Amino acid sequence: MIKKICCIGAGYVGTPTMAVIALKSPNLEITVVDSNKSRIDAWNSSNSYDFPVKEPGLDDIIKEVRNKNLFFSSDVEKHIDESEMIFLAVNTPTKKEGEGKGFAADLTNIDECAKQIARVSSSNKIIVEKSTLPVRTAERLKEIIKKHKKNDVTFEIISNPEFLAEGTAIRDLFKSDRVLIGCDQTEAGLAAMESLVKIYKNWIPKERIIKTNIWSSELSKLASNAMLAQRISSINSLSALTEKTEAKINELSLAIGKDHRIGDKFLNVSPGFGGSCFKKDILNLVYICRQYGLEEVAEYWHQVVKINDYQRKRIFNIVNSTLVELKNKKISILGWSFKKDTNDTRESSSIPISSDLIINGASLKIYDPLAEKKQIIQDLTTYLESKDLSLKEIKSLLSQVKIQSTLSECLTNTNAIIVLTEWDEFKQVDWQNNKLNTSQINLPYIFDTRNILDIELLKSLGYEVFQIGNGDNTIK
Numbered sequence: 518m519i520k521k522i523c524c525i526g527a528g529y530v531g532t533p534t535m536a537v538i539a540l541k542s543p544n545l546e547i548t549v550v551d552s553n554k555s556r557i558d559a560w561n562s563s564n565s566y567d568f569p570v571k572e573p574g575l576d577d578i579i580k581e582v583r584n585k586n587l588f589f590s591s592d593v594e595k596h597i598d599e600s601e602m603i604f605l606a607v608n609t610p611t612k613k614e615g616e617g618k619g620f621a622a623d624l625t626n627i628d629e630c631a632k633q634i635a636r637v638s639s640s641n642k643i644i645v646e647k648s649t650l651p652v653r654t655a656e657r658l659k660e661i662i663k664k665h666k667k668n669d670v671t672f673e674i675i676s677n678p679e680f681l682a683e684g685t686a687i688r689d690l691f692k693s694d695r696v697l698i699g700c701d702q703t704e705a706g707l708a709a710m711e712s713l714v715k716i717y718k719n720w721i722p723k724e725r726i727i728k729t730n731i732w733s734s735e736l737s738k739l740a741s742n743a744m745l746a747q748r749i750s751s752i753n754s755l756s757a758l759t760e761k762t763e764a765k766i767n768e769l770s771l772a773i774g775k776d777h778r779i780g781d782k783f784l785n786v787s788p789g790f791g792g793s794c795f796k797k798d799i800l801n802l803v804y805i806c807r808q809y810g811l812e813e814v815a816e817y818w819h820q821v822v823k824i825n826d827y828q829r830k831r832i833f834n835i836v837n838s839t840l841v842e843l844k845n846k847k848i849s850i851l852g853w854s855f856k857k858d859t860n861d862t863r864e865s866s867s868i869p870i871s872s873d874l875i876i877n878g879a880s881l882k883i884y885d886p887l888a889e890k891k892q893i894i895q896d897l898t899t900y901l902e903s904k905d906l907s908l909k910e911i912k913s914l915l916s917q918v919k920i921q922s923t924l925s926e927c928l929t930n931t932n933a934i935i936v937l938t939e940w941d942e943f944k945q946v947d948w949q950n951n952k953l954n955t956s957q958i959n960l961p962y963i964f965d966t967r968n969i970l971d972i973e974l975l976k977s978l979g980y981e982v983f984q985i986g987n988g989d990n991t992i993k
Protein backbone atom coordinates (compact mmCIF):
# COMPACT_ATOMS: atom_id res chain seq x y z
CA MET A 518 0.00 0.00 0.00
CA ILE A 519 1.36 3.41 -1.04
CA LYS A 520 1.88 5.86 1.83
CA LYS A 521 4.29 8.45 0.48
CA ILE A 522 4.09 10.22 -2.87
CA CYS A 523 6.42 12.71 -4.46
CA CYS A 524 5.38 14.82 -7.45
CA ILE A 525 8.11 16.48 -9.50
CA GLY A 526 6.76 19.71 -10.99
CA ALA A 527 4.75 22.30 -9.04
CA GLY A 528 3.01 23.82 -12.05
CA TYR A 529 -0.50 23.94 -13.52
CA VAL A 530 -0.78 20.14 -13.42
CA GLY A 531 1.40 19.01 -10.51
CA THR A 532 -0.10 21.23 -7.83
CA PRO A 533 -3.85 20.96 -8.60
CA THR A 534 -3.70 17.17 -9.11
CA MET A 535 -1.71 16.57 -5.93
CA ALA A 536 -3.93 18.96 -3.95
CA VAL A 537 -7.02 16.98 -4.96
CA ILE A 538 -5.37 13.60 -4.30
CA ALA A 539 -4.29 14.89 -0.86
CA LEU A 540 -7.80 16.12 -0.10
CA LYS A 541 -9.41 12.83 -1.12
CA SER A 542 -6.75 10.58 0.43
CA PRO A 543 -5.98 11.88 3.96
CA ASN A 544 -3.80 8.84 4.68
CA LEU A 545 -1.32 9.68 1.96
CA GLU A 546 1.60 12.02 2.52
CA ILE A 547 2.32 13.97 -0.65
CA THR A 548 5.23 16.31 -1.34
CA VAL A 549 5.31 18.44 -4.46
CA VAL A 550 8.90 19.30 -5.38
CA ASP A 551 10.32 21.63 -7.99
CA SER A 552 13.76 22.80 -9.04
CA ASN A 553 12.37 26.34 -9.18
CA LYS A 554 12.74 27.39 -5.54
CA SER A 555 10.80 30.63 -5.90
CA ARG A 556 7.82 28.61 -7.18
CA ILE A 557 7.97 26.40 -4.09
CA ASP A 558 8.28 29.46 -1.83
CA ALA A 559 5.23 30.95 -3.51
CA TRP A 560 3.19 27.79 -2.86
CA ASN A 561 4.29 27.95 0.78
CA SER A 562 3.23 31.58 1.12
CA SER A 563 0.66 32.42 3.80
CA ASN A 564 -1.02 34.73 1.29
CA SER A 565 -2.84 32.85 -1.47
CA TYR A 566 -2.43 35.91 -3.68
CA ASP A 567 1.22 34.80 -4.08
CA PHE A 568 0.30 31.33 -5.43
CA PRO A 569 1.83 31.00 -8.89
CA VAL A 570 -1.22 29.32 -10.44
CA LYS A 571 -4.64 30.95 -10.19
CA GLU A 572 -7.35 28.34 -10.48
CA PRO A 573 -10.90 28.60 -9.09
CA GLY A 574 -11.24 26.51 -5.91
CA LEU A 575 -7.53 25.67 -5.61
CA ASP A 576 -6.70 28.16 -2.83
CA ASP A 577 -9.30 26.68 -0.49
CA ILE A 578 -8.03 23.13 -1.00
CA ILE A 579 -4.44 24.16 -0.43
CA LYS A 580 -5.39 25.97 2.76
CA GLU A 581 -7.12 22.80 3.94
CA VAL A 582 -4.40 20.23 3.18
CA ARG A 583 -1.11 22.15 3.14
CA ASN A 584 1.24 21.07 5.93
CA LYS A 585 -1.25 18.32 6.90
CA ASN A 586 -0.72 15.81 4.12
CA LEU A 587 0.41 18.06 1.26
CA PHE A 588 3.84 19.66 1.36
CA PHE A 589 5.88 21.82 -1.01
CA SER A 590 9.65 21.44 -1.00
CA SER A 591 12.67 22.23 -3.11
CA ASP A 592 14.61 19.31 -1.64
CA VAL A 593 13.91 17.16 -4.67
CA GLU A 594 16.32 14.30 -3.94
CA LYS A 595 15.20 13.73 -0.35
CA HIS A 596 11.56 13.38 -1.34
CA ILE A 597 12.31 11.18 -4.34
CA ASP A 598 14.18 8.80 -2.08
CA GLU A 599 11.53 8.79 0.66
CA SER A 600 8.57 8.11 -1.66
CA GLU A 601 7.11 4.89 -3.00
CA MET A 602 5.36 6.53 -5.94
CA ILE A 603 6.77 9.43 -7.99
CA PHE A 604 4.67 11.49 -10.39
CA LEU A 605 6.46 13.27 -13.22
CA ALA A 606 4.57 16.52 -13.90
CA VAL A 607 7.34 18.55 -15.47
CA ASN A 608 6.94 20.66 -18.58
CA THR A 609 7.55 19.11 -22.02
CA PRO A 610 7.72 22.06 -24.43
CA THR A 611 8.41 21.98 -28.16
CA LYS A 612 12.10 21.55 -28.99
CA LYS A 613 13.82 24.79 -29.92
CA GLU A 614 16.90 23.19 -31.40
CA GLY A 615 18.36 19.92 -32.65
CA GLU A 616 16.62 16.96 -34.28
CA GLY A 617 12.86 17.65 -34.52
CA LYS A 618 13.26 21.39 -33.79
CA GLY A 619 9.90 23.19 -33.88
CA PHE A 620 7.90 19.92 -33.72
CA ALA A 621 9.18 17.25 -31.34
CA ALA A 622 8.68 17.42 -27.57
CA ASP A 623 11.76 18.51 -25.64
CA LEU A 624 12.23 15.70 -23.15
CA THR A 625 15.19 17.22 -21.30
CA ASN A 626 13.20 17.75 -18.09
CA ILE A 627 11.76 14.24 -18.15
CA ASP A 628 15.18 12.71 -18.86
CA GLU A 629 16.68 14.70 -15.98
CA CYS A 630 14.00 13.40 -13.62
CA ALA A 631 14.67 9.80 -14.70
CA LYS A 632 18.42 10.21 -14.14
CA GLN A 633 17.89 11.80 -10.75
CA ILE A 634 15.42 9.14 -9.63
CA ALA A 635 17.79 6.36 -10.74
CA ARG A 636 20.71 8.01 -8.99
CA VAL A 637 19.14 8.76 -5.60
CA SER A 638 16.65 5.95 -5.03
CA SER A 639 17.51 3.46 -2.33
CA SER A 640 14.14 1.65 -2.43
CA ASN A 641 11.70 0.38 -5.12
CA LYS A 642 9.66 3.04 -6.95
CA ILE A 643 6.60 3.33 -9.11
CA ILE A 644 7.12 6.15 -11.60
CA VAL A 645 3.95 7.73 -12.97
CA GLU A 646 4.09 9.64 -16.26
CA LYS A 647 1.70 12.53 -15.62
CA SER A 648 3.30 14.92 -18.13
CA THR A 649 2.12 14.65 -21.73
CA LEU A 650 4.70 12.53 -23.52
CA PRO A 651 5.35 11.04 -26.96
CA VAL A 652 4.23 7.45 -27.38
CA ARG A 653 7.00 5.03 -26.29
CA THR A 654 8.57 7.43 -23.78
CA ALA A 655 8.40 4.74 -21.10
CA GLU A 656 10.87 2.73 -23.17
CA ARG A 657 13.25 5.70 -23.20
CA LEU A 658 12.87 6.19 -19.44
CA LYS A 659 13.65 2.52 -18.79
CA GLU A 660 16.88 2.87 -20.80
CA ILE A 661 17.94 5.98 -18.87
CA ILE A 662 17.18 4.38 -15.53
CA LYS A 663 19.02 1.20 -16.42
CA LYS A 664 22.08 3.26 -17.30
CA HIS A 665 22.06 5.40 -14.15
CA LYS A 666 20.77 3.19 -11.37
CA LYS A 667 23.24 2.23 -8.72
CA ASN A 668 21.82 -0.78 -6.89
CA ASP A 669 19.17 -3.48 -7.01
CA VAL A 670 16.22 -1.15 -6.70
CA THR A 671 13.32 -1.88 -9.11
CA PHE A 672 11.39 0.76 -11.04
CA GLU A 673 7.98 0.27 -12.58
CA ILE A 674 6.83 2.92 -15.05
CA ILE A 675 3.14 3.54 -15.61
CA SER A 676 1.32 6.17 -17.66
CA ASN A 677 -1.46 8.32 -16.20
CA PRO A 678 -1.95 11.34 -18.48
CA GLU A 679 -3.80 14.36 -17.17
CA PHE A 680 -6.92 15.67 -18.92
CA LEU A 681 -7.79 18.69 -16.77
CA ALA A 682 -8.38 22.04 -18.49
CA GLU A 683 -7.19 25.28 -16.93
CA GLY A 684 -9.86 27.47 -15.38
CA THR A 685 -11.87 24.35 -14.51
CA ALA A 686 -9.02 22.20 -13.17
CA ILE A 687 -10.53 21.50 -9.75
CA ARG A 688 -13.97 20.71 -11.17
CA ASP A 689 -12.34 18.44 -13.77
CA LEU A 690 -10.28 16.63 -11.13
CA PHE A 691 -13.28 16.11 -8.84
CA LYS A 692 -15.47 14.78 -11.65
CA SER A 693 -13.12 13.39 -14.25
CA ASP A 694 -14.79 11.97 -17.38
CA ARG A 695 -12.15 9.28 -17.14
CA VAL A 696 -8.90 8.45 -15.44
CA LEU A 697 -6.57 6.64 -17.81
CA ILE A 698 -3.83 4.36 -16.57
CA GLY A 699 -1.54 2.34 -18.80
CA CYS A 700 1.08 -0.18 -17.77
CA ASP A 701 3.27 -3.00 -19.00
CA GLN A 702 1.13 -6.12 -19.15
CA THR A 703 3.35 -7.93 -16.64
CA GLU A 704 2.64 -8.96 -13.06
CA ALA A 705 4.72 -6.06 -11.73
CA GLY A 706 3.21 -3.57 -14.19
CA LEU A 707 -0.36 -4.60 -13.36
CA ALA A 708 0.38 -4.44 -9.63
CA ALA A 709 1.78 -0.90 -9.99
CA MET A 710 -1.33 0.12 -11.94
CA GLU A 711 -3.61 -1.32 -9.23
CA SER A 712 -1.83 0.70 -6.54
CA LEU A 713 -2.69 3.88 -8.44
CA VAL A 714 -6.24 2.68 -9.18
CA LYS A 715 -6.71 2.28 -5.42
CA ILE A 716 -5.89 5.94 -4.87
CA TYR A 717 -8.26 7.21 -7.58
CA LYS A 718 -11.04 4.92 -6.31
CA ASN A 719 -11.22 7.20 -3.25
CA TRP A 720 -13.44 9.48 -5.35
CA ILE A 721 -13.61 8.32 -8.99
CA PRO A 722 -16.28 5.68 -9.80
CA LYS A 723 -14.52 2.50 -10.93
CA GLU A 724 -16.24 2.45 -14.34
CA ARG A 725 -14.49 5.72 -15.15
CA ILE A 726 -11.05 4.27 -14.57
CA ILE A 727 -9.75 3.01 -17.90
CA LYS A 728 -6.90 0.50 -17.87
CA THR A 729 -4.84 0.03 -21.04
CA ASN A 730 -1.41 -0.96 -22.18
CA ILE A 731 1.18 1.74 -21.65
CA TRP A 732 1.50 2.79 -25.32
CA SER A 733 -2.26 3.29 -25.77
CA SER A 734 -2.28 5.46 -22.67
CA GLU A 735 0.62 7.64 -23.81
CA LEU A 736 -0.82 8.04 -27.30
CA SER A 737 -4.42 8.64 -26.12
CA LYS A 738 -3.35 11.88 -24.48
CA LEU A 739 -1.83 13.32 -27.66
CA ALA A 740 -4.80 12.06 -29.68
CA SER A 741 -7.34 13.61 -27.25
CA ASN A 742 -5.74 17.03 -27.47
CA ALA A 743 -5.43 16.77 -31.24
CA MET A 744 -9.12 15.89 -31.61
CA LEU A 745 -10.24 18.71 -29.29
CA ALA A 746 -8.13 21.23 -31.17
CA GLN A 747 -9.37 19.82 -34.48
CA ARG A 748 -12.96 20.72 -33.54
CA ILE A 749 -11.92 24.31 -32.84
CA SER A 750 -10.05 24.60 -36.12
CA SER A 751 -13.05 23.08 -37.90
CA ILE A 752 -15.46 25.67 -36.53
CA ASN A 753 -12.96 28.51 -36.95
CA SER A 754 -12.38 27.56 -40.58
CA LEU A 755 -16.12 27.58 -41.19
CA SER A 756 -16.39 31.05 -39.60
CA ALA A 757 -14.57 32.47 -42.63
CA LEU A 758 -17.23 30.94 -44.87
CA THR A 759 -20.23 32.07 -42.78
CA GLU A 760 -18.98 35.66 -42.94
CA LYS A 761 -19.04 35.47 -46.75
CA THR A 762 -22.45 33.82 -47.02
CA GLU A 763 -24.56 35.71 -44.44
CA ALA A 764 -24.82 32.57 -42.33
CA LYS A 765 -24.04 32.82 -38.60
CA ILE A 766 -21.40 30.64 -37.00
CA ASN A 767 -23.23 30.47 -33.64
CA GLU A 768 -26.30 29.10 -35.43
CA LEU A 769 -24.08 26.62 -37.25
CA SER A 770 -22.51 25.45 -33.97
CA LEU A 771 -25.97 25.01 -32.47
CA ALA A 772 -27.31 23.08 -35.44
CA ILE A 773 -24.25 20.86 -35.79
CA GLY A 774 -23.92 20.24 -32.05
CA LYS A 775 -27.50 19.00 -31.69
CA ASP A 776 -26.49 15.85 -33.54
CA HIS A 777 -25.62 13.67 -30.59
CA ARG A 778 -23.00 11.88 -32.68
CA ILE A 779 -21.15 15.18 -32.90
CA GLY A 780 -22.11 16.81 -29.59
CA ASP A 781 -22.20 20.49 -28.68
CA LYS A 782 -18.88 20.94 -26.83
CA PHE A 783 -15.79 22.65 -28.26
CA LEU A 784 -17.66 24.30 -31.11
CA ASN A 785 -17.16 27.89 -29.92
CA VAL A 786 -15.61 30.15 -32.50
CA SER A 787 -12.54 32.04 -31.29
CA PRO A 788 -9.42 33.95 -32.29
CA GLY A 789 -7.68 30.57 -32.35
CA PHE A 790 -6.90 28.17 -29.55
CA GLY A 791 -4.13 29.07 -27.14
CA GLY A 792 -2.68 27.39 -24.09
CA SER A 793 0.57 25.59 -23.51
CA CYS A 794 -0.56 22.24 -24.89
CA PHE A 795 -2.72 22.04 -28.01
CA LYS A 796 -0.14 23.41 -30.42
CA LYS A 797 2.84 21.63 -28.89
CA ASP A 798 1.01 18.31 -28.64
CA ILE A 799 -0.23 18.41 -32.24
CA LEU A 800 3.21 19.37 -33.53
CA ASN A 801 4.60 16.48 -31.54
CA LEU A 802 2.01 14.15 -33.09
CA VAL A 803 2.99 15.45 -36.55
CA TYR A 804 6.63 14.71 -35.75
CA ILE A 805 5.90 11.20 -34.49
CA CYS A 806 3.81 10.38 -37.59
CA ARG A 807 6.68 11.58 -39.81
CA GLN A 808 9.15 9.46 -37.84
CA TYR A 809 7.05 6.42 -38.70
CA GLY A 810 6.85 7.50 -42.37
CA LEU A 811 3.17 8.50 -42.15
CA GLU A 812 3.42 11.74 -44.15
CA GLU A 813 -0.30 11.99 -45.06
CA VAL A 814 -1.35 11.48 -41.44
CA ALA A 815 1.20 14.07 -40.32
CA GLU A 816 -0.07 16.61 -42.86
CA TYR A 817 -3.69 15.99 -41.83
CA TRP A 818 -2.96 16.99 -38.21
CA HIS A 819 -0.62 19.79 -39.21
CA GLN A 820 -3.59 21.50 -40.89
CA VAL A 821 -5.21 21.95 -37.45
CA VAL A 822 -2.33 24.21 -36.39
CA LYS A 823 -2.19 25.94 -39.78
CA ILE A 824 -5.88 26.89 -39.59
CA ASN A 825 -5.26 28.25 -36.08
CA ASP A 826 -2.53 30.54 -37.42
CA TYR A 827 -4.81 31.50 -40.32
CA GLN A 828 -7.60 32.53 -37.92
CA ARG A 829 -5.25 34.81 -35.97
CA LYS A 830 -3.93 36.40 -39.16
CA ARG A 831 -7.50 36.78 -40.44
CA ILE A 832 -8.48 38.76 -37.35
CA PHE A 833 -5.50 41.05 -37.71
CA ASN A 834 -6.38 41.61 -41.39
CA ILE A 835 -10.01 42.44 -40.58
CA VAL A 836 -8.98 45.06 -37.98
CA ASN A 837 -6.28 46.40 -40.28
CA SER A 838 -8.59 46.82 -43.26
CA THR A 839 -11.41 48.34 -41.16
CA LEU A 840 -9.15 50.99 -39.62
CA VAL A 841 -7.55 51.56 -43.06
CA GLU A 842 -4.33 52.85 -41.50
CA LEU A 843 -3.06 51.50 -38.17
CA LYS A 844 -0.43 54.16 -37.64
CA ASN A 845 -1.47 56.46 -34.78
CA LYS A 846 -4.62 54.44 -34.11
CA LYS A 847 -5.45 53.59 -30.51
CA ILE A 848 -6.68 50.05 -30.00
CA SER A 849 -7.97 48.45 -26.81
CA ILE A 850 -7.21 44.78 -26.22
CA LEU A 851 -9.67 43.07 -23.90
CA GLY A 852 -8.16 39.87 -22.53
CA TRP A 853 -4.65 38.46 -22.47
CA SER A 854 -4.98 35.01 -20.88
CA PHE A 855 -5.60 32.19 -23.38
CA LYS A 856 -9.07 31.57 -21.90
CA LYS A 857 -11.11 32.98 -19.03
CA ASP A 858 -10.55 32.15 -15.36
CA THR A 859 -6.80 31.58 -15.61
CA ASN A 860 -3.70 33.78 -15.39
CA ASP A 861 -1.97 31.51 -17.92
CA THR A 862 -1.05 33.41 -21.07
CA ARG A 863 1.01 30.75 -22.84
CA GLU A 864 0.31 30.69 -26.61
CA SER A 865 -2.59 33.11 -26.15
CA SER A 866 -3.89 34.46 -29.48
CA SER A 867 -3.66 37.93 -27.92
CA ILE A 868 0.13 37.73 -28.28
CA PRO A 869 0.54 37.45 -32.09
CA ILE A 870 -2.49 39.63 -32.86
CA SER A 871 -1.31 42.45 -30.56
CA SER A 872 2.26 42.17 -31.80
CA ASP A 873 1.16 42.52 -35.42
CA LEU A 874 -0.91 45.57 -34.46
CA ILE A 875 2.03 47.38 -32.84
CA ILE A 876 4.44 46.36 -35.60
CA ASN A 877 2.03 48.09 -37.98
CA GLY A 878 1.98 51.29 -35.94
CA ALA A 879 -1.03 51.01 -33.60
CA SER A 880 -0.89 52.02 -29.92
CA LEU A 881 -2.43 49.51 -27.56
CA LYS A 882 -4.20 49.67 -24.23
CA ILE A 883 -4.39 46.18 -22.76
CA TYR A 884 -6.58 44.94 -19.93
CA ASP A 885 -6.86 41.46 -18.41
CA PRO A 886 -8.41 40.68 -15.02
CA LEU A 887 -5.64 38.21 -14.00
CA ALA A 888 -2.62 38.31 -16.30
CA GLU A 889 0.16 40.33 -14.70
CA LYS A 890 1.65 43.40 -16.35
CA LYS A 891 5.15 41.94 -16.37
CA GLN A 892 3.88 38.75 -17.97
CA ILE A 893 2.17 40.69 -20.77
CA ILE A 894 5.35 42.65 -21.49
CA GLN A 895 7.38 39.43 -21.35
CA ASP A 896 5.02 37.72 -23.82
CA LEU A 897 5.25 40.61 -26.28
CA THR A 898 9.03 40.81 -25.92
CA THR A 899 9.51 37.09 -26.54
CA TYR A 900 7.23 37.16 -29.58
CA LEU A 901 8.92 40.24 -31.05
CA GLU A 902 12.34 38.66 -30.47
CA SER A 903 11.19 35.67 -32.51
CA LYS A 904 10.58 38.11 -35.39
CA ASP A 905 14.28 38.98 -35.38
CA LEU A 906 13.72 42.56 -34.27
CA SER A 907 16.57 44.38 -32.54
CA LEU A 908 16.38 45.31 -28.84
CA LYS A 909 16.06 48.95 -29.83
CA GLU A 910 13.14 48.20 -32.16
CA ILE A 911 11.44 46.08 -29.50
CA LYS A 912 11.83 48.83 -26.91
CA SER A 913 10.31 51.33 -29.28
CA LEU A 914 7.38 48.98 -30.09
CA LEU A 915 6.75 48.37 -26.40
CA SER A 916 6.50 52.11 -25.83
CA GLN A 917 3.28 51.90 -27.90
CA VAL A 918 1.76 49.62 -25.23
CA LYS A 919 -0.01 50.60 -22.02
CA ILE A 920 -1.30 48.00 -19.57
CA GLN A 921 -4.48 49.19 -17.84
CA SER A 922 -5.50 48.09 -14.39
CA THR A 923 -9.22 48.58 -14.95
CA LEU A 924 -11.56 47.72 -17.80
CA SER A 925 -13.14 51.19 -17.88
CA GLU A 926 -9.78 52.83 -18.66
CA CYS A 927 -9.58 50.56 -21.67
CA LEU A 928 -13.00 51.38 -23.09
CA THR A 929 -12.76 55.12 -23.64
CA ASN A 930 -10.57 57.28 -25.84
CA THR A 931 -9.93 54.50 -28.32
CA ASN A 932 -10.49 53.83 -32.02
CA ALA A 933 -11.22 50.13 -31.70
CA ILE A 934 -11.96 47.57 -29.02
CA ILE A 935 -10.98 43.94 -29.64
CA VAL A 936 -12.36 41.27 -27.31
CA LEU A 937 -9.85 38.40 -27.37
CA THR A 938 -10.63 36.46 -24.16
CA GLU A 939 -14.15 35.53 -23.08
CA TRP A 940 -13.95 36.91 -19.50
CA ASP A 941 -17.39 37.33 -17.86
CA GLU A 942 -16.44 40.92 -16.96
CA PHE A 943 -16.50 41.80 -20.66
CA LYS A 944 -20.06 40.52 -21.00
CA GLN A 945 -21.20 42.89 -18.26
CA VAL A 946 -20.03 46.20 -19.74
CA ASP A 947 -22.69 48.92 -19.60
CA TRP A 948 -22.31 50.03 -23.22
CA GLN A 949 -25.02 52.69 -22.88
CA ASN A 950 -23.09 54.32 -20.05
CA ASN A 951 -19.79 53.81 -21.83
CA LYS A 952 -21.15 55.67 -24.84
CA LEU A 953 -22.02 58.63 -22.60
CA ASN A 954 -18.56 58.55 -21.00
CA THR A 955 -16.66 58.56 -24.25
CA SER A 956 -15.48 62.00 -25.22
CA GLN A 957 -15.06 60.93 -28.83
CA ILE A 958 -17.17 62.07 -31.75
CA ASN A 959 -16.84 58.65 -33.39
CA LEU A 960 -17.61 55.59 -31.33
CA PRO A 961 -14.90 52.92 -31.38
CA TYR A 962 -15.29 49.95 -33.69
CA ILE A 963 -15.87 46.77 -31.73
CA PHE A 964 -14.34 43.46 -32.80
CA ASP A 965 -15.74 40.60 -30.75
CA THR A 966 -13.65 37.52 -31.50
CA ARG A 967 -15.44 35.39 -28.89
CA ASN A 968 -19.02 36.28 -29.86
CA ILE A 969 -19.93 37.14 -26.28
CA LEU A 970 -21.36 40.64 -26.74
CA ASP A 971 -24.97 41.55 -27.52
CA ILE A 972 -24.53 42.70 -31.12
CA GLU A 973 -28.14 43.91 -31.47
CA LEU A 974 -27.81 46.15 -28.40
CA LEU A 975 -24.48 47.50 -29.62
CA LYS A 976 -25.90 48.19 -33.07
CA SER A 977 -28.89 50.01 -31.54
CA LEU A 978 -26.45 52.26 -29.64
CA GLY A 979 -24.68 53.13 -32.88
CA TYR A 980 -21.56 51.01 -32.53
CA GLU A 981 -20.15 49.32 -35.60
CA VAL A 982 -19.50 45.72 -34.62
CA PHE A 983 -17.69 42.74 -36.06
CA GLN A 984 -18.28 39.30 -34.63
CA ILE A 985 -16.39 36.34 -36.00
CA GLY A 986 -18.40 34.29 -38.43
CA ASN A 987 -21.47 36.49 -38.15
CA GLY A 988 -22.97 37.21 -41.58
CA ASP A 989 -24.94 40.13 -40.04
CA ASN A 990 -21.89 42.16 -39.07
CA THR A 991 -22.18 45.91 -39.46
CA ILE A 992 -18.49 45.92 -40.39
CA LYS A 993 -18.18 43.99 -43.65
Ligand code: NAD
Nearest residue numbers: 526527528529530551552553607608609626629648649679
Ligand atom coordinates in the same frame (compact mmCIF):
# COMPACT_ATOMS: atom_id res chain seq x y z
P1 NAD B 1 4.46 24.07 -15.76
O1 NAD B 1 5.51 24.70 -16.56
O2 NAD B 1 3.36 24.89 -15.19
O3 NAD B 1 5.13 23.27 -14.53
C1 NAD B 1 6.21 22.40 -14.69
C2 NAD B 1 7.14 22.55 -13.50
O4 NAD B 1 8.14 21.54 -13.57
C3 NAD B 1 7.88 23.89 -13.43
O5 NAD B 1 7.58 24.54 -12.22
C4 NAD B 1 9.36 23.51 -13.54
O6 NAD B 1 10.20 24.32 -12.75
C5 NAD B 1 9.35 22.08 -13.04
N1 NAD B 1 10.49 21.28 -13.49
C6 NAD B 1 10.93 21.09 -14.76
N2 NAD B 1 11.96 20.25 -14.78
C7 NAD B 1 12.20 19.89 -13.51
C8 NAD B 1 13.13 19.02 -12.90
N3 NAD B 1 14.03 18.32 -13.63
N4 NAD B 1 13.12 18.88 -11.56
C9 NAD B 1 12.21 19.55 -10.81
N5 NAD B 1 11.29 20.39 -11.33
C10 NAD B 1 11.28 20.54 -12.67
O7 NAD B 1 3.86 22.91 -16.69
P2 NAD B 1 2.36 22.33 -16.66
O8 NAD B 1 1.45 23.24 -17.40
O9 NAD B 1 2.01 21.92 -15.27
O10 NAD B 1 2.53 21.03 -17.58
C11 NAD B 1 3.24 19.91 -17.12
C12 NAD B 1 2.95 18.74 -18.07
O11 NAD B 1 1.56 18.41 -18.00
C13 NAD B 1 3.24 19.01 -19.54
O12 NAD B 1 3.72 17.83 -20.14
C14 NAD B 1 1.88 19.36 -20.11
O13 NAD B 1 1.78 19.05 -21.48
C15 NAD B 1 0.97 18.46 -19.30
N6 NAD B 1 -0.41 18.95 -19.14
C16 NAD B 1 -0.65 20.27 -18.87
C17 NAD B 1 -1.96 20.70 -18.65
C18 NAD B 1 -2.27 22.14 -18.33
O14 NAD B 1 -3.45 22.46 -18.23
N7 NAD B 1 -1.31 23.02 -18.17
C19 NAD B 1 -3.02 19.77 -18.69
C20 NAD B 1 -2.72 18.43 -18.96
C21 NAD B 1 -1.41 18.02 -19.17
Ligand code: UGA
Nearest residue numbers: 679680681682683749783784785787790791792794855856
Ligand atom coordinates in the same frame (compact mmCIF):
# COMPACT_ATOMS: atom_id res chain seq x y z
C1 UGA C 1 -6.82 21.49 -22.94
C2 UGA C 1 -7.74 20.28 -22.90
O1 UGA C 1 -9.09 20.74 -22.89
C3 UGA C 1 -7.48 19.44 -21.65
O2 UGA C 1 -8.28 18.26 -21.69
C4 UGA C 1 -6.00 19.03 -21.63
O3 UGA C 1 -5.74 18.30 -20.45
C5 UGA C 1 -5.16 20.28 -21.66
O4 UGA C 1 -5.47 21.05 -22.86
C6 UGA C 1 -3.70 19.99 -21.75
O5 UGA C 1 -3.29 18.93 -22.13
O6 UGA C 1 -2.98 20.95 -21.42
P1 UGA C 1 -6.74 23.87 -21.78
O7 UGA C 1 -5.77 24.18 -22.86
O8 UGA C 1 -6.39 24.17 -20.38
O9 UGA C 1 -7.13 22.32 -21.82
O10 UGA C 1 -8.12 24.63 -22.07
P2 UGA C 1 -9.28 24.41 -23.16
O11 UGA C 1 -10.56 24.66 -22.50
O12 UGA C 1 -9.14 23.15 -23.89
O13 UGA C 1 -9.02 25.62 -24.16
C7 UGA C 1 -7.90 25.64 -25.01
C8 UGA C 1 -8.06 26.79 -26.00
O14 UGA C 1 -9.10 26.51 -26.93
C9 UGA C 1 -8.41 28.12 -25.35
O15 UGA C 1 -7.72 29.16 -25.98
C10 UGA C 1 -9.90 28.23 -25.61
O16 UGA C 1 -10.36 29.56 -25.63
C11 UGA C 1 -10.02 27.59 -26.97
N1 UGA C 1 -11.36 27.06 -27.28
C12 UGA C 1 -11.93 26.14 -26.48
C13 UGA C 1 -12.02 27.53 -28.40
O17 UGA C 1 -11.50 28.38 -29.14
N2 UGA C 1 -13.27 27.05 -28.67
C14 UGA C 1 -13.86 26.11 -27.90
O18 UGA C 1 -15.01 25.70 -28.21
C15 UGA C 1 -13.19 25.64 -26.78
